[in-house]
Amino acid sequence: MTSLVPLVTAQAVAFWVLAPVAVLGALGMVLFRKPVHSALSLAGMMIALAGLYASLDAPFLFVVQIIVYTGAILMLFLFVLMLVGVSTTDSMMETIRGHRVASVLAALGFAILLISAIGKGIVGAPRGLEDATAEFGGNVPGLAALIFSDYIVLFEATSALLITAAVAAMVLAHGEQLRPKVRQAGQLKARMRNYATDGKHPGPLPNPGVYATSNAVQSPALLPDGSIAENSIVEAMRDRGVVANPDELASPAQHTFAAIESVKAEEGRE
Template sequence: MNPALIPLVTGTEVTFWVCATMMVLGALGLVLFRKAVYCALSMVVVMVNLAVLYAAMEGPFLFVTQIIVYTGAIMMLFVFVMMLVGIDRPDSTVETIKGQRVLGLIAGVLLAALLIYAIAGAVTVGPAGLAGPNAADGGNVQGLAGLLFGRYIFVFELTAALLITAAVGAMVLAHHQRIHPKAKQRDLADERMRAYAATGEHPGTLPNSGIFATHNSIGAPALLPDGSVAEKSVSKTLVARGATIDPAGLQEGTRRNFEELERVRDADEEDDE
């Protein structure tokens, strides 16, 4: 057999097939997983492997940006918000925005058309590669900076202005005018004592959410000594959005935890004897 006819497999090709397989699996997990936190972590897998592909194609700026900005900041922010609002509560099936299904269908059709166009272009046209950008004066990063702050400076500044406008708009919408002076700590304490004298409401702090430190989400309510749910530990926002609480299941979990605690304590006492 002629050695010249033996196909050579480069490290870039191996990296592509490994990362591409992981990206496809991550994308499938994003669509198929039922829990939102698993979907977010699957998206992290896709973004990390995309960053590795950038590195394999000698794009150091895109590699670092992909890791720091998207994987390290945005996706971790998504995971943090999911853990904060509760990941085990069921999603509400009530539509709060009229026509969102029609808009979602239109957006899905446009996205499918865009994917078909991109895949068709990738199949019919050969890869451009990064030989041209890497051959610029100073290398890849300097060439990219020359494009951003040269040919595409107007689009770059327009995008920056759009992001700043969006941030300012979010702050304006979230801001509310204070109509009462801010209550001080002494005022809050006096109000609690007046409520205790008038209605017998406990003057202490509200019960913390979570059960035996197995949860740190506000979606997991606290339990009273009799095993019932402490209503004040349940977020009013989650209740308004249709979150359901299973007191029987929480009581069963409490009972199992107490039994395990008693078993461990009895075993320790036997060992001491």
């Protein structure tokens, strides 16, 4: 009696379940418009990759993927999002000369490295995990030997980069403690100084809806001459795209002033 050979293994089942999750998470990270949703998609992708590492008998990569990438680096991403703000728009202006060319060259270099690594893994007969780690006595000792011998410089450089990023995040978060806090008297002096040098009005910003046909918060304020007060609408309303059309709000006042000017012109001719 012949023995039955299983056609589907647990490793194959884990791959077909977790691989689509990882791909969808990667696509969501790129395609989502909100940074928080992109970060959550990145977390799902990292957890799916950790499951794939566990199914491939790579416990070290499984633990590192969960603790380092999902637990530490992703939390650093979310911390930066909290510092910058979720409604901040990216500026398309090139502030550093040549950074686009450098970005293209870096992307090409990364693509070449990725293609060469994939080609090296595809071309030739695979050795297998046991054969590759036989001289080291296991998977984890083999990784430790490579990290702390052949790639020790790269490992220390990565550690220094992560420490620098953590210190920079703490400095940005607690920057207000590095300089004296400005009190109300200091703010008043700064406003008067700006008014004397730049002509910026020291008073509060105009409220939305003033002199407009609607007192809603998305309606820009109108000045007495019928023009639009651009600083009467907060940036969040502009980012949401719900600001009312300023031309429609200003048209009644503009027509009124035009009629007044025409009457004055007729009286002057008489």
